[in-house]
């Protein structure tokens with residue numbers, strides 16, 4: 001329950017919906033209880049007057065008594081009807097305030113969680129899977145809403161009604177009151193147990209369902225592999241097994257649900273039965289009137305639904321508390337990357353790594369060891385090395401996706417951690433190794449860094465990335481949709497759109513993480529020539545595997561197993577005749593073999 005206390009700030013925010021809501025609950029219950037004494041009056045009226053009516057048998061007066069009785073009953077009926085209408089009206093207001101409040105809070109909470117997600121570091125996203133992150137904004141928030149809306153509403157309703165009805169019952173007859181209320185706690189407990197079991201089984205079904213959809217999603221994504229390995233039958237079989245488990249669980253849920261209504265009706269019926277039996281004895285003793293029995297039956301019926309909802313509400317609150325606990329875990333997670341409130345400055349592009357070592361927090365892999373190098377503004381630095389040698393890690397640290405474990409990274413002589421993070425990232429263009437494009441138009445993908453579209457700049461960026469002609473060849477040009485429901489770009493086209501996105505930003509520092517691997521050497525040359533223009537006056541960091549890509553760099557760093565093993569210009573490194581030279585020879589050999 002303490003986890004739900006987090007939501008109290010929202011109750012305060014929406015207090016002018018909650019307080020009238022509670023008032024409407026009270027008023028609607030008054031109109032719910034009042035018909036009971038009216039019904040008692042009308043019952044007693046009939047029983048008392050029926051003998052007088054018979055007494056005047058054969059007399060003119062009998063008709064008058066009959067009419068009088070009829071009129072009075074009609075009046076009582078009209079009063080009961082009016083009360084029901086008024087009760088309905090206030091129930092409507094109650095929903096309009098409390099349920100609406102829950103929807104507003106649901107909206108606020110979703111936004112709060114999502115905004116918090118945006119602040120969290122890359123390491124957080126590595127630690128948690130996407131499905132789990134999504135569930136907290138959707139499923140968990142929906143469960144919390146059930147607490148904020150229906151649970152609170154029914155809980156208040158039950159409390160108010162209980163107080164009113166039990167007070168009214170005790171006023172009439174204590175013994176009858178105790179007897180008629182006796183089965184209700186049993187009813188509440190039974191409903192709670194059945195409900196818990198229903199929730200338990202529903203949860204299992206939900207897990208099965210998400211397992212099933214993940215399975216289907218993965219098999220559709222990997223359909224090419226499935227077909228080429230002729231595994232369709234195997235996959236269909238696996239799907240059938242998953243579906244079978246889902247069916248079995250669904251059937252077991254239906255069995256428990258089938259129990260729900262009979263148990264409820266049986267126990268509610270017991271209350272009425274006891275009321276009539278004990279009430280009858282009390283009438284015979286002369287303690288109460290027959291009208292009181294009718295009145296009590298109305299009371300018992302009034303209490304049945306709140307008692308039912310008590311079990312339901314308890315399990316809803318339990319589920320909401322578990323969900324809020326999960327939500328709080330994320331909301332209380334703070335990003336490892338702190339964002340200092342430093343002033344915004346224009347960076348020049350001087351980069352210096354001083355004895356930088358880095359260990360990935362989630363895996364404990366030390367990816368960089370005592371790395372030191374510096375780049376002057378406007379220089380092009382290239383990094384080459386075997387896979388897993390730590391090249392992308394340098395790019396990650398430079399984008400401040402992580403902070404280094406030891407050593408220091410200086411930008412224009414200032415430690416990177418002291419810079420205004422948003423301002424710094426806004427002046428840095430990053431082309432990641434794994435291309436990611438949004439399901440949107442090509443133009444919007446390229447102009448992702450700005451709110452307002454600038455078509456000439458988009459076209460220029462596309463030219464620099466040597467992808468302009470490809471885009472122009474599409475029927476809708478830059479307005480072509482890409483992604484799930486749009487055209488599928490080739491690997492090389494995607495890489496170039498991704499480059500155009502970074503170039504569009506016109507940043508002070510450009511980082512290309514192995515982003516020319518999917519283009520042929522001719523296109524690579526074209527891109528590098530174009531980028532030569534773009535990169536003038538900007539510091540660039542080019543990560544690559546091919547020496548042809550980087551040989552014109554001002555400085556080349558050769559990484560091996562997280563350490564810098566050589567650094568210098570292409571000619572200097574060739575003259576060293578060590579690691580770089582060997583790599584060069586090997587690549588030349590591979591090229592001449594592929595030509596032959």
Ligand SMILES: Nc1ncnc2c1ncn2[C@@H]1O[C@H](COP(=O)(O)OP(=O)(O)OP(=O)(O)O)[C@@H](O)[C@H]1O
Pocket residue numbers: 126360362363365366367385386387388389390391392393394433514
């Ligand atoms: N997000 C991560 N979390 C944990 N470990 C990581 C992460 N990214 C990389 N590593 C590990 O760090 C080491 C260096 O990886 P990195 O991606 O920097 O190499 P790379 O030189 O860019 O390789 P490639 O050329 O294959 O892209 C590897 O051992 C890798 O397994």
